Amino acid sequence: MENKEAYPANDAAQDVKDSSRRNFIKQSTLLTAVALTPGTAIKAAADHIDEQIAAVFEKMPLKMQVNGKTQNLSVEPRATLLDILREQLDLTGTKKGCDHGQCGACTVHVDGHRINSCLTLGVMMNGRKITTIEGLANGNQLHPMQEAFIKHDGFQCGYCTPGQIMSAVACIREGHANSEHEIREYMSGNICRCGAYPNIVNAIQEVKDGGMAV
Amino acid sequence: MKTAINKTMPSSAEGMSRVDGRLKVTGAAKYSAEYTPKGLTYGVLAGSTITKGNIIAIDTKAAERAPGVLAVITHLNAPKVPGDQPEKGKAADAKGALKVFYDDKIYYNGQPVAIVVADTFERALFAASLVKAQYKTEKHITSLPDNRDKGFPPRGEGTYKRGTEDAWKLAPFKVEQEYIVPTVTHNPMELHAIIANWDTDNKLTVWDKTQGVKDTQGDLAHLFKLPKENVQVHSQFVGGAFGSALRTWPHEVAAILAAKVVKRPVKVVLSRADMFTSVGYRPFTWQKIGIGATADGKLTGITHEAAGQTSSYENFTEGPTGVSQSLYACPNVNTKYHLVALDIATPTWMRGPGEATGAFALESALDELSYQLKLDPVELRLRNYAQTDPGSGKPFSSKFLNEAYQLGSDHIGWKDRKQEPGTVKQNGWYVGYGMGGGMFGAYRAGATIRAKFNADGTLLLQSAVSDIGPGTGTAMVLIAAEQLGIPAEKIRFELGDSSLPNAPTQGGSATTASVGSAVYKACADLKEKFQKLAGNGATNNPDYTKILKDSGLPSLEVVSETDGGNGMQKYAMNSWSVHFVKVLVNAATGVVKIDKVACVSDCGKVISPKTARSQVIGGAIGGLGMALMEESIIDHRYGRYINNNFADYHVPVNADIPQIDALFVNKPDPIINPMGAKGMAEIALIGMAAAVANAVYNASGKRVRDLPITPDKVMA
Structure with a gap:
């Protein structure tokens, strides 16, 4: 969400980050594979923003259509479709009732079929068409x-x-x-x-x- | 009221639809976890893996180093909660609510030992799994049957006696049996959730799942030593609660502490497993009833004993024996209630608290007695019908339970019931009928309404009250529409905000009676103000918009307050219910199928037929769950719940439930309030478990006295 991304990193919390990962990023040859100059990356690590860089590696692109609108997202592989809808797209009409596929509160349509979005990883939804409760009505005309x-x-x-x-x-x-x-x-x-x-x-x-x- | 039902059984399409229905079917209704204050972070709790003892070390390093983590808070580094600190003149170890992150003591399995805050939910959830605590373990006890000898009488609620003690023993016909109601968990569909934000060092805003924003405001103001007006509580939509959101719980305080540490808003959403340990439950209760009658079915004595579980740190009482004191005319009644303190979290009120548990035992015992007497169970109840309150001797404000018996037995086809159990079998299924009823106090508390009539003909009503689902806004709009003679669609009811005028917590079936009284008065006050403005020639149906226009006023406003009424001084006030059930019991497997249900409520005047019907059906289904499937099971070796999810803790699903008929006596109570409306939420459930157990016996000849009635018990 816009608000959350715009929020400045918490300095105190950054100081206690795992130093081994910071070192890994400093030394990693992977950096040559990304459009970053090593100097920039090392400076980034020194500035304690290496976690954000690491987060980029940990995330995967996700392109899906939600209620007729194409969403280009970058998500962690472990993020469920339910949490992506609720926390990243602010589509909170889809509910979390158990997070285990046992209650159905998170039911959405994927390509017209009902699924439990809590049991569905977001990265599985590339190229899929999702309909949530917010997309069911035709404008002001209820379904x-x-x-x-x-x-x-x-x-x-x-x-x-x-x-x-x-x-x-x-x-x-x-x-x-x-x-x-x-x-x-x-x-x-x-x-x-x-x-x-x-x-x-x-x-x-x-x-x-x-x-x-x- | 013209909007009220004119027949005893409305259909699902009758009456005005909910005022917030559109928001709920479009996903636009926002519940507590669904707000996004700037800089929102996520808190996840880590729970104790032992049941009793002390934390000797807690390793948070791995969690702190995990990506995105902003803070890990334990008892070692948590800011102090001022209201949790020992008070002068009060014992430091006095019993009370659990103080989260207060010290190293563990009182129950799953007790929060840390909260991890991170920038995303996934990161917080993962990091919480990295918190490792080491414990010094003490021997725990979690089983009530194994520890009943440790029972103690709760203060003020221990014993009751009228007439001769144990008089039932001398009766020619008598029953003495033990009954078990297991731990049952509220499990509303919405997980308990809070978003906490410190606006400044001494100003707190929470979006919180609560049945009472004013109570929560008061609790948080006390705990954090803030002026009440510095605590803002929002709870506009509550996704069910059934009692679980009647008090302030540790996870709420944990979120507020976390927000203080990270200086950002923190959202905490409990997991479904947490819902079994963190927000109360209906306590496991053992009961014993002795009941005796003369040959013509006149009760001579009832002895009702109960032992309910509570936590080691707090006494929770709910009065399960009260129903035996008041439901029937019986000269000799004595009851005894004990608590057993176990190493579990504190229980709390759950729909029909006390009475639901007590009525299972009493209404089962009465049914057993009816078979001894060879007397129809309805007839047995009519022969012991209480015309005045047997406990206090006061007259009832209203009681039409006899009419309810008639309505229900006619509707279910009670005449087809065979007195001899196990005699009707169709296609491999035994067929049987049962009935059971109950009562619950008809309460009313003080409330205030701000009513503002605008020049465009709209009316705004405001109250702090929560709506956990019954349709409070809908009922209030209907009362105002009737009183002012304006269309319901012109009226808006705002609720769930602690800055709005005072209202009681939504609990004890008292909202319509309480807040409705204030709406009624606000409308009367508003009308009077309009009539005064209009001067001579004012009618009983003033043209409000014309009067405003003529007076050049943009709006007219009143703030009206009502008290709890004084009916209780002279009258015994209750709502009453009776449930009739037809069941099928599979002869080969013991599976019980609910075939037909008729619930009759004597709850005064019905204000909103559509939502009242739904509320009664909902309570009935809660009762069917209690009867047939619900039980939170602890593995006593570890003191841990082993079925803390919806796959293993069964609640009724659609396939379990037939059409349920909700019938209403629908006669106004002349005392409780000007509308004549009493509560219906609790009585919708109370007595249902006994009705099912009694029907199962009538069908199969198998009497099950320990809930839930699972096939193994039917076949045993």
């Missing part, structure tokens, strides 16, 4: 599933709701919404602790039976 969730009160606290709605849309697209029983089964990866399940089923049935494009 029929969003309308149905409001009408049937398919939530209380609202925290699992984005994941439920993304899952619900996929559930119909997959052809898994042909009966109340089937909807319940295919929506069971999305936990709602407030207990809105019957209302969620009603909302999905209304959209399905209404034959609206999802």
Whole structure:
């Protein structure tokens, strides 16, 4: 995020950094592979900004489309799609409920299919099209599933709701919404602790039976 | 009220939709972890790997050297929390909330021993794994059944007696049984989270998951010795809590300390595993009930004993035996409540605290008694119907529980229930019916509302109250729309901000009764002000915008305060519920399937039919989870939770839950407040676990007295 990157490095914290890595960067022949003159790098190390340089090595480029917009990012390989959406792109509609793929709060669409974004590393998403809850409506015109969730009160606290709605849309697209029983089964990866399940089923049935494009 | 339901069972589409629904379905609703103050950093807690003892050394070097790390804070280098320091005249070892990073003592497994702050979440998470503590370990105890002999009576809540002690023993029909409610964890979907920032050395801002911004403000002001107005708490959206955000927890203080050290905002989001150790739980409770009746089903005596777990550093009480004192007319009742201090974190209130636990035992025991008497369980309850409060002798402010019994039994098809258990079998499944109910105090506290009517015809209502999900804003808007006779869409309700007018913490099912009273009064005050402005010819339905225009005023504002009312002096005030359940029990596997549920609430006038229905269904599902699957399990050898995730700690999922019918008696309580509205959050859950256990018995003939009712227990 712009704010965070613009923030000056904390000097006190930089002083306690691992000296071995600093030395590595000073000596590394890898430096010749980057468009940096050794003199600049050594000066950088002396100025205690070597961690930032190291961070460049540790990051990988990621180009993905999110809600129709191309994002060119530089991410750590260990960063999940969920954390990239929430922390780097400020798309906080996608929620973290367990970080273990057990609750569904982080459900997004990748190339039209629902996935748990907490179980997906960002670097796996190169060239993919991501849709989050923020990208579901058509401008001010809510998606029929969003309308149905409001009408049937398919939530209380609202925290699992984005994941439920993304899952619900996929559930119909997959052809898994042909009966109340089937909807319940295919929506069971999305936990709602407030207990809105019957209302969620009603909302999905209304959209399905209404034959609206999802 | 014209917006109120005119039938007992609304559908999911009936009534006004939530005022914040659009924000919630578009992802625009912002929860505590979702703000980005300039310079935001990330804090991750490292927890104790032992259960009891002392930290003898803590190696933070590797963590400090890890990329992006800004600080590693432990008890050795943490700034002092002024409010945690010993007070003069108070014992230094007095019991109380856990003081984070205070000293080297370990009271429970997972207790925070360090917080690592870094510039990204990934870096903080990794670095936290590098913190290594060495401990001197002491022998711990974490099992309540193994340590019940260590129980002690909590101050003021130990024993109760009316009439003759243990009178049930002399009754011709009697039951004496033990019941277990295991540790159950709130597990709201939103992980507890806080962003803390010191605006200046003595000004603190937090975005915090809390059920009460004013309480949190007060707690933090006390802990950090700041004037209250220097602590700003934001909690506009709360992703569920069910009690877990009723108090200030160690991770909140840790984040605030960390922000002080790094001089930048710090965000701390608990992990799901942390949610089992860091923000309370419903305490494991052992209970024993002795209950006796005459041959015609008149109760002669109830003895109710309970022992609940608490931590070694703090006493937590929730009064599980209270329900036996008040639910039925019974001349002889004695109860005893003990706490057992274990090496675990302190429990806290969870939806229906006390009553949910007590009602499982009492309503199960009553069901057992009904089979001895060969009497319909509903009829047994009607024969012991309390017309006045058996404890205090006071009249009830209102009680229509008998109507609730009728509504529920008609709806579930109770007439199809066979008194003889295990006699109905269809396609390999036993079929059975059960019922169980409960009560919860109908509380009301003082609240203040600022109401501002603008020239464009809009009304702004402001209150500090939190909304953890029930739809507080929606109910308040409906009350104001009704009172002022203006469309709901012209009204905005602002909440979740400590700088707004006073409101009680959202808990104890008291928000609508309390804040709603203030909204009601603010509307009356506003109307009166308009009528005065209009002078002669003012009607009961003034044209507000015209009056403002004629007077040349941009707006008109009132600040109205209400107190908690004085109903409690003369009346016993409660909400009541009864749940009817039809279950299927698989004859070969013991699997229990919930087939049909009817929940009836006697909670006064229903203000917002759509959200009330959802709240009752939600409470019912919480109760079904408690009945069938929820249990936080400790491996007592290590004192550590072993199912601290959603794969192993089962909560109900969609496939577990049928359509649930929420019915309302919907008769106003004439005492509690001008709307006649009582709370419904707790009673929606209280009694459900017993209803399921009773249905399982009716279906299969198997009585399960220790929750949850898992297939192994049904087959045992």
